[in-house]
Amino acid sequence: MTAQLNPCGDVAVLVPAAGAGIRLGPGAPKALRPLAGEPLLVHAVRRIAAAGSVHTIVVAAPAADVAAVAQLLAPVAPVTVVPGGAQRQDSVAAALAAVPDGPEIVLVHDAARALVPADLVESVAAAVRSGHDAVIPVLPVVDTIKEVSADEVVQGTVDRSVLRAVQTPQGFRRAVLAAAHAAAVDPLTDDAGLVEKRGVPVVCVPGSEYAMKITRPFDLALAEQLLTVRP
Ligand SMILES: Nc1ccn([C@@H]2O[C@H](COP(=O)(O)OP(=O)(O)OP(=O)(O)O)[C@@H](O)[C@H]2O)c(=O)n1
Numbered sequence: 596m597t598a599q600l601n602p603c604g605d606v607a608v609l610v611p612a613a614g615a616g617i618r619l620g621p622g623a624p625k626a627l628r629p630l631a632g633e634p635l636l637v638h639a640v641r642r643i644a645a646a647g648s649v650h651t652i653v654v655a656a657p658a659a660d661v662a663a664v665a666q667l668l669a670p671v672a673p674v675t676v677v678p679g680g681a682q683r684q685d686s687v688a689a690a691l692a693a694v695p696d697g698p699e700i701v702l703v704h705d706a707a708r709a710l711v712p713a714d715l716v717e718s719v720a721a722a723v724r725s726g727h728d729a730v731i732p733v734l735p736v737v738d739t740i741k742e743v744s745a746d747e748v749v750q751g752t753v754d755r756s757v758l759r760a761v762q763t764p765q766g767f768r769r770a771v772l773a774a775a776h777a778a779a780v781d782p783l784t785d786d787a788g789l790v791e792k793r794g795v796p797v798v799c800v801p802g803s804e805y806a807m808k809i810t811r812p813f814d815l816a817l818a819e820q821l822l823t824v825r826p
């Protein structure tokens with residue numbers, strides 16, 4: 596059944612999904628590869644659509660697959676699909692440009708984080724709504740972290756108590772994200788980085804193990820197992 600978005604909601608979610616998935620190995624673009632029989636992107640959009648504040652979803656798909664992705668997602672939720680760009684940041688900018696007037700909170704969520712819980716989408720949105728300009732979900736770092744030289748010789752041990760592993764969805768007041776993208780020069784790996792560069796405080800909220808990023812084959816196998824525990 597097609598999910599209904601909330602016409603009174605204040606949240607637009609941008610889903611960059613135009614990456615190749617090089618680290619996952621040869622095959623279709625990563626967002627279109629199957630997880631338990633359905634493309635990663637379908638899982639991600641279904642979970643985002645289940646979050647009650649979501650008014651709009653915009654997906655940035657590989658340029659060659661825009662029509663196919665629109666067809667794929669039509670039974671899942673009402674979604675706008677735009678062509679992505681060469682870098683993740685270009686894909687986010689393209690999706691942001693397609694957000695209609697209305698939502699004042701914009702979340703950016705990787706299609707690769709296909710098992711994101713709807714309540715994480717809501718908790719990030721709620722933190723922006725409460726007055727923060729930029730909000731990221733994070734997890735503590737559990738491994739000991741070493742700094743190494745180019746030839747892999749340890750230079751020191753980093754204090755992990757001040758480190759966090761950053762996830763998506765990352766949430767922003769719309770004008771803050773738009774200004775950061777308009778001013779962006781070099782590509783960064785996340786949207787919070789663009790906002791940080793402008794001196795805007797970025798606030799952390801607890802992330803979720805389920806919002807893991809499917810990057811390598813092991814992650815895909817792990818996600819398959821997680822789905823058997825919590826569909
Ligand atoms: N030009 C790009 C590159 C990445 N992404 C998206 O950004 C998210 C996070 O990127 P990542 O997990 O690194 O995906 P890929 O770039 O596909 O992976 P790889 O680097 O292994 O090719 C993914 O949902 C991916 O589809 C995108 O929309 N446009």
Ligand SMILES: C[C@](O)(CO)[C@H](O)COP(=O)(O)O
Binds near residue numbers: 705761762808
């Ligand atoms: C946005 C992100 O998922 C936050 O952890 C991450 O930065 C994406 O990085 P990637 O190198 O494009 O996988």
